[in-house]
Amino acid sequence: MCKTDISDAFKLVPILPSQYHLFCVKWRNSYYFYTRLAFGCRSSPKIFDQFSQAICWIAKNNYEIECILHLLDDFLTIDRPDYPAERTMAILTLIFKRLNVPLAKNKTMGPNTVMEYLGIILDSNLMQARLPMDKVLRIREMLDSFYVKKSCTKRELLQLLGHLNFASRVIIPGRSFVSYLLRLASSVRELHHYVHLNSECREDLYMWKLFLEQWNDAKVQATGTKCKQSTAALPSHGESPLENSSRLELLVSNSISSSPQMVYNTGLPSHGESPLKISSRIEALMSNSISSSTQLVYNTGYQTFVRFNLMNNFCQNATEDTLMRFVTHCFDSLNLSYQTIKLYLCGIRHHLLLQGIPNPFASDVKLQRLHMLLNGIKRQHRSSRPSRKPITTNILLDLVTTLQKGMFSPYSDLLISTVCVVAFFGFLRCAEFTCKSSFDPESNLCLSDLMVHKDHAVLTLKQSKTDPFRRGIGIKLFRNNATLCPLKQLASYLCLRNRNFNNNPQDPLFVMENGNALTRSYFLAMLKDLLNRSGHADSGITGHSFRIGAATSAATARIEDHLIKCMGRWSSDSYLRYIRTSDSAIQHAQLSMLQSK
Structure with a gap:
């Protein structure tokens, strides 16, 4: 898979001079006219999407790129395992160069088998589509804050529903636990009005916490040897991405369905049982294993590690090589001290243990190369912390x-x-x-x-x-x-x-x-x-x-x-x-x- 993004997308499309007066701003007795498509204009995305469709047509018909998808200025190509994906990436950049369309270098990635596209990680090795860990942590923090509240405004509840609807593109069974929250949000008229969060609402929030922990993946089933593009499945301008349930199908040009484990090995409680409370109690007790200040530092370290993996298109698995690259990044780019880097590594270990994910810290083999790297940083680092003086x-x-x-x-x-x-x-x-x-x-x-x-x-x-x-x-x-x-x-x-x-x-x-x-x-x-x-x-x-x-x-x-x-x-x-x-x-x-x- 390869992806790229057009830089300053709307500014590439000029406006007819006869329509300049429709894009006018008056400021300090002076008039300013937009000569390019303006952000916020209702017709701008639809006009630019026609330009993006033309690029996809050129790539498919003139350069034989079999599967290319787009959503406005975001483009994704998918190749067969036996096809040289480097050639697709080279052709794609050549097309944009000949069309004199600038690309965002920091968003041009590939080829790779694991890639984040439109906020969802696509993994062709495991044939999965899953949420990035930073989004999972953000949604979990929102769920935790809502669980202790007795009421909230309609605006706050709609913000939570926006995250849950997006997550349900991957967490398929979560769709069933959104309808009650939607009805609750529609029970009041104004955005600043308050709604009461009752026990039924908290049960739905509990379910979502379980889904985020256990079902953060959607299995992808290949439908053939070639990817078939279906631009109709992409959301058109004006269509809410939350209402479009086919976007993930298009991203991989296949159908996304529930995995067998989601049908036969759900681990959900039967009627009359209450493992939700037990699971919540377990999570609360495990979170209390460290102090709140230590937990804050650990969360910062783990989130920094997740962002580092996403920026470099690394897998979220914590291997020794990935940890060594992360430690070097913390020392050279973030200018962190030896003590802070050690705390960040402890935070990574802590979160991996909480999630039950295999990690190199738990293995019998000592991370000797990582320890050598840390010793080198310790010898090279010079503490700039001033000496603390006593009050005698x-x-x-x-x-x-x-x-x-x-x-x-x-x-x-x-x-x-x-x-x-x-x-x-x-x-x-x-x-x-x-x-x-x-x-x-x-x-x-x-x-x-x-x-x-x-x-x-x-x-x-x-x-x-x-x-x-x-x-x-x-x-x-x-x-x-x-x-x-x-x-x-x-x-x-x-x-x-x-x-x-x-x-x-x-x-x-x-x-x-x-x-x-x-x-x-x-x-x-x-x-x-x-x-x-x-x-x-x-x-x-x-x-x-x-x-x-x-x-x-x-x-x-x-x-x-x-x-x-x-x-x-x-x-x-x-x-x-x-x-x-x-x-x-x-x-x-x-x-x-x-x-x-």
């Missing part, structure tokens, strides 16, 4: 003293000072006491997560990096009767907070002046402003600076290693990476070496 005890004392003198508002000063002291003595990461955008009581700190006693307070983290299974971690903050006393800071803050805001147990613990939960961006902006006004540089200060500063201060105070690991919740010696050694400490160590005998 002395810097923290300056910050709290500045806030006590008054810097922002009385409430903001007390909020920031309390958060800084708690984050320091609790060895907290920024994500453990702030939220990114919206507050989630299932993961973020709530009022109920803080228990204040006479000589100490217990802060319970519902989830953290070192607690992936959400068992909960209790952090004890003891009274020290100093300026940097976490218990004193918390008592003063809670008194002022409860006077200004609600004190429900599920409300956020740290609240900004506008009543919303403390966000990461707000806290870091206030922190850097505070550092500048306190006479400290804000370069290298991140959300980890309190954790790094706490470990550094503990090491300077000669606290035993096992206590540092305990306070910082480290299970390995990785805490050593957080300790920053000052120049004065190194100078003192060198002077001590002179006293050795």
Whole structure:
């Protein structure tokens, strides 16, 4: 198969001068006339399609190209297995060159046995037509978002139906689970009106999720030794591609029918059973095997891999050669770091495992060439990430003293000072006491997560990096009767907070002046402003600076290693990476070496 696309299609067809006045635009007292076919004009596609039909006639009758299909400016040729497809591609480009018709180089591909055409992957090896993985992921994300909704607008539902109708060209049994959604969309008149998503609607969405996982293919049956073109099966101008059920038949010049497995080995539940709920539960539990942040990175890596395969016309199977090409593309073209590339590979492995697709990561043979390539990237890559600086005890004392003198508002000063002291003595990461955008009581700190006693307070983290299974971690903050006393800071803050805001147990613990939960961006902006006004540089200060500063201060105070690991919740010696050694400490160590005998 070979495909090509005409560049700037409508601009190739001129308009009669006598019709210039019909394509006129007035702007700033000046008149502008289209001299070529305009996009958006109702007759433009029909006129250009006649030009495309003429090209197909020339290719078939003058150059003996047996099977050539087109949809406006997209052309596809199909050859027999024993025919030199390179000759067809050469003839096709020659025709366009002689007609002085420019081609889009990035959309000219072939010959190949696997190719995406009009949004559908045609595979002549497996005799399949299937949806690309990026479209499958997009539709699954839409289905997941609709499943948790109680209602949606008619516009949103029609957008989902547009994707499902397109997918039903390949997922044949999905057509039966669109009719109810269509009736639901027609129950209201205006696009902004809301429709209720009931249990029957969710059952149809469940079915579509199963179809996307298991039936993303339509078998192609050859009808003869030669491909027969049938331009009548292509949608004419003005005809909705969703209403044309014969397009896939034309793409392969054969008939698409359900595979035998779709009839005899469906795996669908019989009446009265409920494996849909079981399947959904399995999917939910498997998706919870990793954290949401890790899942976001994995999804990005896998989608990048899918796009890379599509751009280079590679098969979606993850072979070692394909992975090596993908890794090189990430390093040279995307300028990704070694660590990010490793995460992307983990994301590919994760998605292949979820889909039950055989992958080289699960084989007994080690990917030695891939590991050599990664080692080469690691040696060549130079990290440009700036060093993260600590907020030690002395810097923290300056910050709290500045806030006590008054810097922002009385409430903001007390909020920031309390958060800084708690984050320091609790060895907290920024994500453990702030939220990114919206507050989630299932993961973020709530009022109920803080228990204040006479000589100490217990802060319970519902989830953290070192607690992936959400068992909960209790952090004890003891009274020290100093300026940097976490218990004193918390008592003063809670008194002022409860006077200004609600004190429900599920409300956020740290609240900004506008009543919303403390966000990461707000806290870091206030922190850097505070550092500048306190006479400290804000370069290298991140959300980890309190954790790094706490470990550094503990090491300077000669606290035993096992206590540092305990306070910082480290299970390995990785805490050593957080300790920053000052120049004065190194100078003192060198002077001590002179006293050795």
